[in-house]
Amino acid sequence: xxxxxxxxxxxxxxxxxxxxxxxxxxxxxxxxxxxxxxxxxxxxxxxxxxxxxxxxxxxxxxxxxxxxxxxxxxxxxxxxxxxxxxxxxxxxxxxxxxxxxxxxxxxxxxxxxxxxxxxxxxxxxxxxxxxxxxxxxxxxxxxxxxxxxxxxxxxxxxxxxxxxxxxxxxxxxxxxxxxxxxxxxxxxxxxxxxxxxxxxxxxxxxxxxxxxxxxxxxxxxxxxxxxxxxxxxxxxxxxxxxxxxxxxxxxxxxxxxxxxxxxxxxxxxxxxxxxxxxxxxxxxxxxxxxxxxxxxxxxxxxxxxxxxxxxxxxxxxxxxxxxxxxxxxxxxxxxxxxxxxxxxxxxxxxxxxxxxxxxxxxxxxxxxxxxxxxxxxxxxxxxxxxxxxxxxxxxxxxxxxxxx
RNA sequence: GGAGAGAUGGCAGAGUGGUUUAUCGCGACGGUCUUGAAAACCGUUGAAGAAUACAUUUUCUUCCGGGGGUUCAAAUCCCUCUCUCUCCGCCA
Numbered sequence: 001x002x003x004x005x006x007x008x009x010x011x012x013x014x015x016x017x018x019x020x021x022x023x024x025x026x027x028x029x030x031x032x033x034x035x036x037x038x039x040x041x042x043x044x045x046x047x048x049x050x051x052x053x054x055x056x057x058x059x060x061x062x063x064x065x066x067x068x069x070x071x072x073x074x075x076x077x078x079x080x081x082x083x084x085x086x087x088x089x090x091x092x093x094x095x096x097x098x099x100x101x102x103x104x105x106x107x108x109x110x111x112x113x114x115x116x117x118x119x120x121x122x123x124x125x126x127x128x129x130x131x132x133x134x135x136x137x138x139x140x141x142x143x144x145x146x147x148x149x150x151x152x153x154x155x156x157x158x159x160x161x162x163x164x165x166x167x168x169x170x171x172x173x174x175x176x177x178x179x180x181x182x183x184x185x186x187x188x189x190x191x192x193x194x195x196x197x198x199x200x201x202x203x204x205x206x207x208x209x210x211x212x213x214x215x216x217x218x219x220x221x222x223x224x225x226x227x228x229x230x231x232x233x234x235x236x237x238x239x240x241x242x243x244x245x246x247x248x249x250x251x252x253x254x255x256x257x258x259x260x261x262x263x264x265x266x267x268x269x270x271x272x273x274x275x276x277x278x279x280x281x282x283x284x285x286x287x288x289x290x291x292x293x294x295x296x297x298x299x300x301x302x303x304x305x306x307x308x309x310x311x312x313x314x315x316x317x318x319x320x321x322x323x324x325x326x327x328x329x330x331x332x333x334x335x336x337x338x339x340x341x342x343x344x345x346x347x348x349x350x351x352x353x354x355x356x357x358x359x360x361x362x363x364x365x366x367x368x369x370x371x372x373x374x375x376x377x378x379x380x381x382x383x384x385x386x387x388x389x390x391x392x393x394x395x396x397x398x399x400x401x402x403x404x
Numbered sequence: 405g406g407a408g409a410g411a412u413g414g415c416a417g418a419g420u421g422g423u424u425u426a427u428c429g430c431g432a433c434g435g436u437c438u439u440g441a442a443a444a445c446c447g448u449u450g451a452a453g454a455a456u457a458c459a460u461u462u463u464c465u466u467c468c469g470g471g472g473g474u475u476c477a478a479a480u481c482c483c484u485c486u487c488u489c490u491c492c493g494c495c496a
Binding site: 040053070234 | 414422423451454465475476
């Protein structure tokens with residue numbers, strides 16, 4: 001979340017940003033400022049009372065006679081404290097709902113502009129079958145059995161499909177590792193605090209699976225545990241950027257999704273994803289963001305697939321993000337674009353919650369956090385199966401051969 | 405699941421109701437010495453909020469795992485929650 005002090009300083013920009021995001025309750029800002037003003041008023045009153053009590057205690061032996069006066073004051077202390085506490089609860093609730101400020105690119109209107117397009121490395125001009133069609137003659141997956149076991153939105157992989165899937169995981173991890181992203185295996189179940197920390201709560205509450213008997217949630221993305229590793233950490237600026245990656249399953253309810261485009265492998269409740277994150281100092285966050293953009297772009301290029309990069313319009317941005325690029329591969333069999341990565345710069349929004357800081361010239365600043373997929377598995381699998389098909393058989397990209 | 409111990413600043417670690425304004429140490433920063441560095445010696449040392457003043461001052465308050473309570477006064481006593489460690493039990 002944003003800090004209240006930050007909001008007060010940047011209130012004009014924030015109002016414009018919220019309008020660009022089509023944020024419904026801009027009035028919340030007024031309530032917030034009012035609560036804060038009120039709170040400061042009572043904090044001053046409380047401070048005065050505490051000073052009196054402290055002074056009295058210091059000279060306790062000298063003035064035993066005035067004790068009744070102090071006892072009266074103590075009641076007011078309790079009263080002010082409760083007001084301040086209630087205000088703080090209200091303020092925090094509102095702060096959690098206020099989205100991040102926008103990158104300056106959004107000062108002009110942006111409507112999901114495509115900023116880059118790659119047309120793939122093959123030109124064979126033939127009929128492309130969809131991955132579902134191909135699965136009839138190839139050993140790829142079993143959606144009938146998986147829905148018997150778990151319902152729709154789950155998948156069983158086997159045969160060629162499984163081998164490509166595994167090869168992709170290893171290739172992605174290797175590729176990221178070669179570029180300095182340290183790999184972690186992290187928990188797939190996390191507590192509430194972690195989700196508030198990275199901003200999935202309260203915003204995405206209805207998309208999360210909750211384990212009710214012990215208050216844990218299935219992670220919607222590896223970003224959650226991966227960034228939470230660095231909670232309450234103060235880095236030396238020379239140790240930044242921190243670069244990490246993790247391969248996890250991701251769990252999403254996908255409430256409200258329906259139709260042909262979201263069937264089968266296109267949209268699952270449970271899917272594998274390799275996630276990369278960087279924790280950086282604020283002066284390098286733009287540069288690191290560009291680096292990650294290129295990193296993912298080159299990874300997709302190496303697979304030879306048709307893909308494009310979009311800058312998300314301000315009204316589609318996640319609350320935590322100040323700027324987001326989506327990477328979409330083209331499914332040549334279905335003739336649709338599939339999102340396989342989403343790269344965001346969260347600035348201080350997450351590190352405010354998680355208390356991730358760095359030391360620089362004896363000053364302590366909040367880090368910026370960046371995250372992106374590198375990459376999401378089922379959709380890349382679809383794109384590869386369809387794009388590399390040859391007479392209803394499946395081939396694989398060259399880069400995957402050593403992993404296959 | 406049973407029993408016990410614990411959580412203190414960047415790290416380490418004292419402190420069981422009142423000079424605690426949180427000791428000492430390490431680290432970090434500054435200085436002296438030096439051609440430079442090291443060593444040695446000297447000094448400084450966290451976070452948040454507010455008032456006041458403004459080329460940057462003075463003052464107040466809060467923070468010892470989280471929350472609540474007792475007291476004129478709480479790191480210290482009480483309640484509660486979370487987490488960690490040790491032993492036992494159970495089980496991959």
